[in-house]
Amino acid sequence: MAIANTIVLITGSQLIMRLSGANSGVGYAASKVITHASNNYHVIMAGRSRQRLDKALSDLTATSPQGQLSTLELDVDSEDSIKRAAQQVSTDFGRVDVLINNAATGNVDDDVRTRFEVQLKTNVLGPRLVAAHFRPLLLKSKNPYSIYVTSGAGSLGMAAQMRDIPTPPNPDGYCVAKAALNMVMMQEHVESVKQNLGIKVFAVCPGFVKSNLRGPEGVDGWAGVEAGDPEVSGQTLLRVMTGERDEDVGKAVHKGGVYPW
Ligand SMILES: NC(=O)c1ccc[n+]([C@@H]2O[C@H](COP(=O)([O-])OP(=O)(O)OC[C@H]3O[C@@H](n4cnc5c(N)ncnc54)[C@H](OP(=O)(O)O)[C@@H]3O)[C@@H](O)[C@H]2O)c1
Structure with a gap:
């Protein structure tokens, strides 16, 4: 099979x-x-x-996509797993053009230490390690994008305005982790600009959409607020990786604009 023009890797994309x-x-x-x-x-x-x-691959293949699909075992909580995954992609493709750090946990454990440790490990350190181990492959791309999936919940500016965001109880660990992830993004952006690496780095908020993040009761929404279609999030990510949002590089973007820090 010929290698496609653009290799996109998305963490946390299983069914x-x-x-x-x-x-x-x-x-x-x-x-x-x-x-x-x-x-x-x-x-x-x-x-x-x-x-x-495997289930994700067979279900998506059944929708007759134009592009190609493959799967990769990658646990962002395990640096060994991340290293193995990067080695596999190096062997199979030799590069990555778009790295989307999407995997995250919505852990809202009642115990503060537990939820902070889980959140910071999976939602901050995990993506940072993925970025580190896939950097050599991104640098082999002619037009590399490094995208971190963030949330408006990580915006200090939004929090200071006391905006209501429909989250389950105990959202603090998640909000802190997404604010920290925004800084991970900014550090990579600054490094890319200063060292002329050519990597376009973004944080992208997918919007409030149907998913497993809020647990079984929160799949379709929360507190009476209905969640949207995650394919709309996919469209936002597609627009970023095809350059439509390049003027917002180094920012936390959402479908309709940019979040304050
Ligand atoms: N849904 C929303 O309304 C919303 C809003 C703002 C931001 N976001 C962000 O969007 C991204 C995707 O979340 P989602 O809403 O699609 O939630 P989701 O349905 O819970 O999906 C999260 C994905 O991350 C994976 N994951 C968790 N821990 C992992 C690990 N250690 N290694 C590898 N994969 C792991 C999950 O796999 P497992 O099944 O194995 O756990 C799952 O595939 C997250 O970054 C989230 O913070 C979502």
């Missing part, structure tokens, strides 16, 4: 199973949107469950 049937989160929906947009794309769907990756 999420619901009791009532199958549902997708942002990563799966983005994989669908991107591979339906053009046969130029090869999306590597990365996740930590081989069984659910």
Whole structure:
């Protein structure tokens, strides 16, 4: 199989199973949107469950995408797993053009230490390690994008305005982790500019969409607020990686604009 023009790797893109049937989160929906947009794309769907990756691949293949798809075992909590995944992609493709750090946990454990440790490990250190180990592959791209999936919940400016965001109780660890992830993004952006690396670095908020993040009761929304279609998140990510939002490089962007820090 010839290697596609643009290799896109999305963490946390395996299929999420619901009791009532199958549902997708942002990563799966983005994989669908991107591979339906053009046969130029090869999306590597990365996740930590081989069984659910296989299910994601077979379900998405059945939708007749134009682009190509493959799967990759990658647990962002394990540096060994990240290293193995990077080695595999190096062997199979030799580069990555678009790295989308999407995997995250919505852990809102009642115990402060537990939820902070889980959040900071999976939602901050995990993406940072993925970025570190995939950097050599991104640098082999002619037009590299490094995208971190963030949230308006990580915006200090939004929090200071006391905006209500429909989240389950105990959202502090998640909000702190996404604010920290925005700084991870900014550090990479500044490094890329200062060292002339050519990597376009973004934080992208997918919007409030249907997913597993809020647990089984929060799949379709929270506190009476209905969540949107994650394929809309996929469209936002597609616009970023195709250059439509290049004027906002180094910022936390959402579908309709830019978040304050
Ligand atoms: N949905 C929203 O309304 C919303 C709003 C703002 C931002 N976001 C952001 O959007 C991104 C995607 O979330 P989502 O809403 O699609 O939630 P989701 O349905 O819970 O999907 C999260 C994905 O991350 C994976 N993941 C978690 N821990 C992992 C690990 N250690 N290694 C590898 N994969 C791991 C999950 O896999 P497992 O099934 O194995 O756990 C799942 O595939 C996240 O960064 C989230 O913060 C979502």
